[in-house]
Amino acid sequence: MMRLNKYIAHYSTYSRREADQAILDGYVRIDGEVETNPAIQVDERNANVMISGNKIVPSDQFTVIVYNKPRGELVTKKDPQGRKTIYDSLAKQYRHYIPVGRLDFASEGLLLLTDASRVATALMTSKMERVYKIKIKGPVTEGMKIAMGEGLELEDASAGAHEHADAGPMSFAPFYAYQVQKDQGDYSILKVAIGEGQNRELRRFFAHFGAEIVDLKRLSFGGIELNNLPTGKVRFLERSEYSNLREFLDAVEKAEKQKQKNEKKAPRAEGKPEHKPAKTFTKDKAKAKAKPSNEPFSTNKYKPDSKFSKGGKK
Structure with missing residues (x-):
């Protein structure tokens, strides 16, 4: 079982915050009925969840791209001041991709983007x-x-x-x-x-x-490098990079399940540090x-x- 907001964020391009808002605004249906409680539990194997009329289909497949961001672009969907964003430069098929972290307007270099919010969250919150x-x-x-x-x-x-x-x-x-x-x-x-x-x-x-x-x-x-990627260009991850990334995500998921299991057994003692994944897809230093x-x-x-x-x- 999984919380509805987490289910949406896990299997779609919605962030957890965006999922919460969509649920509260009445855009989410379970088995045809509007559901406004983000915390309700759903069976991730058999859930029939639709958001804005589109059914969420659980999948472990995801894509990550490397973008060599030039200076003078914002890492955001839209800028109120009308400044250029990365999505003005990226091809149309990447417009729904989520950036892994930020590079400010004056900075340049490697920026990872993914079509899976769970991957973006895991990478952003890691110590890679x-x-x-x-x-x-x-x-x-x-x-x-x-x-x-x-x-x-x-x-x-x-x-x-x-x-x-x-x-x-x-x-x-x-x-x-x-x-x-x-x-x-x-x-x-x-x-x-x-x-x-x-x-x-x-x-x-x-x-x-x-x-x-x-x-x-x-x-x-996290070990994924620019190499000779020209400024403003995109590349896909190589097979070995995907393999290392999946190993990291498996470790994160395993740690999360263990944490939930431990919390069900007994409340965590005050001041006790959270369990950290044993592995990352680069050495955790x-x-x-x-x-x-x-x-x-x-x-x-x-x-x-x-x-x-x-x-x-x-």
Whole structure:
């Protein structure tokens, strides 16, 4: 059995929030009857659920594409200010695809999109390695290196944020790894790996040290890389990439079922951490402190246990 809103989000392109809204607005029918309770349980094997007149057909099939996003495009369906979005550039058959996270207007590089919201959610909420190449104004300071290795807690993270963004506290986990490629005083180039996707995370991090990011490009997400994909172009995942992704999704689903089973047996003790999937489709380095590396980053794009840099811990 599965909650109705989760069923819709799991087997359609609707997000959980969009599913909730569609249910509350009366667009969802079960066996021909309107259902307005998002929490009602449905049998995912035999459910007859329709949304806006279209029947939801459960399927484990999904597609993921890699888009090399150029600067000057928003990752959104529509912009009130009329600025260009990724969907203005993507082919028509991808207009319903869901982006896995965001790259801001001035950023470029790898963006994953999928036709399955469950896949997008699993990837966005994972601790998978996101690798970026960035150019900052000024030198790489000792304070930056310490914060990249140990993490950072800010009471006010407004520096580097959008003009109208909340100026509240923000926590930055330790970077998985970093590599200073150039440090010429007036500007520096770094390659960094992080396991989160908070709003303008890197821009806020370096802005705290008075360093503006002038170039930001995502190179990979969870071992899926841009390679030589031209800017503005799309490619499908390769067979090995799909295989690794399915392994990751199976681990997430198994962990979720175990969590639900444990919660039915007994309430979780206060303060006890949630169960995490035992595997990810790249090596989970959440516990590793970032270490500088003078050696090249790994170019092995398929092996889940490939290292980000040889100087990093596992």
